Amino acid sequence: DLAADKSALLSLRSAVGGRTFLWNTEQTTPCNWTGVACDGANRVTALRLPGFALSGNIPEGIFGNLTNLRTLSLRLNALTGSLPLDLGACADLRRLYLQGNRFSGEIPPLLFGLSNLVRLDLGENEFTGEISSGFKNLTRLKTLYLENNKLSGSLLDLGLGLGLGLGLDQFNVSNNSLNGSIPKSLQKFDSDSFLGTSLCGKPLGACSDEGTVPSQPISVGNIPGKRKSKLSGGAIAGIVIGCVVGFLLIILVLMVLFRRKGDERTRAVDVETIKQLEIEVPGEKTAVEANEPSTAAVNSSGARKLVFFGNATKVFELEDLLRASAEVLGKGTFGTAYKAVLDAATMVAVKRLKDVTMADREFMEKIAVVGAMDHENLVPLRAYYCSGDEKLLVYDFMSMGSLSALLHGNKGAGRSPLDWEVRARIALGAARGLDYLHSQDPLSSHGNVKSSNILLTNSHDARVSDFGLAQLVGSSSATPNRVTGYRAPEVTDPSRVSQKADVYSFGVVLLELLTGKAPSNSAMNEEGMDLARWVHSVEREEWRREVFDSELMSLERVDSVEGEMEEMLQLGIDCTEQHPDKRPVMVEVVRRIQELRQPGSELVD
Numbered sequence: 001d002l003a004a005d006k007s008a009l010l011s012l013r014s015a016v017g018g019r020t021f022l023w024n025t026e027q028t029t030p031c032n033w034t035g036v037a038c039d040g041a042n043r044v045t046a047l048r049l050p051g052f053a054l055s056g057n058i059p060e061g062i063f064g065n066l067t068n069l070r071t072l073s074l075r076l077n078a079l080t081g082s083l084p085l086d087l088g089a090c091a092d093l094r095r096l097y098l099q100g101n102r103f104s105g106e107i108p109p110l111l112f113g114l115s116n117l118v119r120l121d122l123g124e125n126e127f128t129g130e131i132s133s134g135f136k137n138l139t140r141l142k143t144l145y146l147e148n149n150k151l152s153g154s155l156l157d158l159g160l161g162l163g164l165g166l167g168l169d170q171f172n173v174s175n176n177s178l179n180g181s182i183p184k185s186l187q188k189f190d191s192d193s194f195l196g197t198s199l200c201g202k203p204l205g206a207c208s209d210e211g212t213v214p215s216q217p218i219s220v221g222n223i224p225g226k227r228k229s230k231l232s233g234g235a236i237a238g239i240v241i242g243c244v245v246g247f248l249l250i251i252l253v254l255m256v257l258f259r260r261k262g263d264e265r266t267r268a269v270d271v272e273t274i275k276q277l278e279i280e281v282p283g284e285k286t287a288v289e290a291n292e293p294s295t296a297a298v299n300s301s302g303a304r305k306l307v308f309f310g311n312a313t314k315v316f317e318l319e320d321l322l323r324a325s326a327e328v329l330g331k332g333t334f335g336t337a338y339k340a341v342l343d344a345a346t347m348v349a350v351k352r353l354k355d356v357t358m359a360d361r362e363f364m365e366k367i368a369v370v371g372a373m374d375h376e377n378l379v380p381l382r383a384y385y386c387s388g389d390e391k392l393l394v395y396d397f398m399s400m401g402s403l404s405a406l407l408h409g410n411k412g413a414g415r416s417p418l419d420w421e422v423r424a425r426i427a428l429g430a431a432r433g434l435d436y437l438h439s440q441d442p443l444s445s446h447g448n449v450k451s452s453n454i455l456l457t458n459s460h461d462a463r464v465s466d467f468g469l470a471q472l473v474g475s476s477s478a479t480p481n482r483v484t485g486y487r488a489p490e491v492t493d494p495s496r497v498s499q500k501a502d503v504y505s506f507g508v509v510l511l512e513l514l515t516g517k518a519p520s521n522s523a524m525n526e527e528g529m530d531l532a533r534w535v536h537s538v539e540r541e542e543w544r545r546e547v548f549d550s551e552l553m554s555l556e557r558v559d560s561v562e563g564e565m566e567e568m569l570q571l572g573i574d575c576t577e578q579h580p581d582k583r584p585v586m587v588e589v590v591r592r593i594q595e596l597r598q599p600g601s602e603l604v605d
């Protein structure tokens, strides 16, 4: 029970110390202690103490009591000795992260009894001995990291390739004293997984007659998604100095930014906000050309006009816009967005682009394509202004804000949970908007799909915004949104996007809708995984308990829609496959969302 769990945690604290001394042990429940998580039945299910300055041996008699543990992370500490044998009592363990310690001795057989393990990371320790065939018992294993240890022997003789390699999607044994040939089932991994060993065969060099090749050089290359070799002391010192200098620079930049943001806020109450942005206004009265066809805009020599697209009913002049009261909505990848109130009935969002390096004519040609997009699930681009460095885009203002704000904003008491109907309708609307974009041309894509670019009408219909902008601005200004977890792994240049990369990003949005977690949530990234990888790592039978947003699960009638939620989650997982070819196309995504709703649902057309 919880009391036994608590006393086990206290024993651990006495044995290995570190930041566990910050736990408030007077609390009756340990569930609020940093790094401790419990389930509804009040048992400790996760213990995450990465970089907690823990040191010394873990004695027996602790983990034997924490029998409901599913996640145990003790990575990046200074733990020594062998693993306690009673860890074997934690039969529910799914994820075990022990990398970056000084554990030694043979990899203990107790691990091979933990048959639910999905992720096992023992890298960067001092484990010795051979890699036991006991690993074959771990049939659910998807990750096995053993790099940077002192392991010896071969992989083949131990039968490691027979069952195990097939289900693995992450594997690394680099920098161990291993030899012999690489079994077939492990040959799908890159050479990085085997560097610094004497292993041979695909993906390394062919085996000589003796079955070995000379030791491989240690890789320090920066290949995304691959585990790296240990760095030298000098390199570490360099990194530390670099980090300190970088940190100081960031502080400096933040101070400058905050000062500027303060300025902007002050301007927000000014009635001539946009004018103060120092737009070069033509001396003569500005012309407004409603319904002007885009080609006319391109041919126009006097480019200092607000050029409208489509059948805009509300027409205003550039000067009206410049006079409007405005407030900063936020700074994005492509510039700053403002809300401008022209009159009681007319509000628009104005995006002031930065870093558009292309010539005006080329810009006008490209923006004409964006302006021609017309679909009920897109935020229409109403007009633009283009003159030299100054580029403004005028959109309909969406008063309900973005999906991101709806999901993650206002966590306070007055918040009403977002029910499944609304979430599913938003998913379908956004998918239809993207499908429309993709259907225009095999090469047309959005390039920056994320929840802050999915805006909502008053009736919670989704409209995708910001399409076409990734291709307008230079790649230098397009901040890598990979850090926030939306970018597909194959995208290295933000200005070179693809439909399959959009599908990946849309998949992350689906996962965000279902988990309620922001992809940049650092707590989730504790194990170095972004939202997509984290969801992929959780077994299906754990979804209800671990993955779905607790707000959703607390809603009435959740049982009747759980099947739909599971199918939507599977779709999110399919969209976020690492390999682009494995992801569905957008039209298929729309079809699957429509189909997963039960008959009679308002989503079914």
Ligand SMILES: Nc1ncnc2c1ncn2[C@@H]1O[C@H](COP(=O)(O)OP(=O)(O)OP(=O)(O)O)[C@@H](O)[C@H]1O
Pocket: 329, 330, 331, 332, 333, 334, 335, 336, 337, 349, 351, 379, 395, 396, 397, 398, 399, 401, 402, 448, 452, 453, 455, 465, 466
């Ligand atoms: N037409 C609009 N109506 C209402 N709010 C908008 C509109 N366009 C943008 N916003 C909001 O303004 C803020 C800034 O938007 P912007 O698009 O500039 O940046 P972003 O979406 O945060 O990032 P990115 O530029 O990478 O898309 C966001 O909160 C966004 O939801």
